[in-house]
Amino acid sequence: MSLASFRRNLWSFLLLFSFLAALYRTLVAAEEADSCDNLRLGQYLCREPKIDDTTQEPENCRDAAARVECLPAPNVTCRLSNGTEFRFSGEEVGFYQTVPCRNVSGYSYKVAVALSLFLGWLGADRFYLGYPALGVLKFCTVGFCGIGTLLDFVLVATQTVGPSDGSDYIVDYYGARLSRLPVTRDTYRKPHLSL
Template identity: 75%
Template structure:
């Protein structure tokens, strides 16, 4: 009976030694901070330039925003060290897309097309002097050309001649063209 008690007292001491010598094993590897899943981090809103209405420091159609991992998230920083975040520290930068804008306002182009399109002011403004002169000489192609130009400019099909995009409010009426290629998933139609 005495030997049984001796073993039962030494079991907690043995368990304490084993737990101190061998830390618990992790089941998941520590991810890089920029590989965190949505919900594990929150990115700040980009700072918008008041003139271009695009994120500040927009170069090559991309801009950087600061992202903060959630509290108690551990991840690897860019230097390879593991860090446990409290929710207030910046963990990584995320790239967002932005547009190459020039000096041409969408609102001005639509207004010129609507009110002075019959004399070609919209085409002169956008940098198409030959078409502007043609519209001026033919009084807007007798109204048909003015209507077609208004539709093309308001749908943002015709843009500035320098290849840039219109200045449109950041949360304004931006149009994004969708295209279909071989990598586009097409949902099969079920027979009726």
């Protein structure tokens, strides 16, 4: 092997090595900038949802979920949904996050409780909630002689009985809302320690 062919092979090897090194740096840099959806807590701030005055739910509530804007912190670099890498200043929207909301259709909790308390013996609460047969039954029996009216008031006040269309009551967004915690087979039950 001559010196000229050795230099040519060395030159080809160095050129190939620098190309592979540049490719490796590009791939590592692309992996370092993770998706904006995968930022850690503290690297972003999500805005509060805009609340609709009539429904008392987030304005874009669809199928029990609403989207809110999330702003990555200043000097955070991440990939947007379209794949471009971006360095944020703290003012730009990086991604959207879903928050739970309730599907309402116009039945007010305050009105239902007031009707149940003052005109429940006439069945007005049941007519309002969309149960006309039960409303007629309560009207004809004068509220089941008081006991049924009291029981019905408790059911409406605890939100056990809701609108007939399956929607939720309109309750103030920052008001006293009841949320049920379901008990399933995965629920941990603390064993009772007997003395």
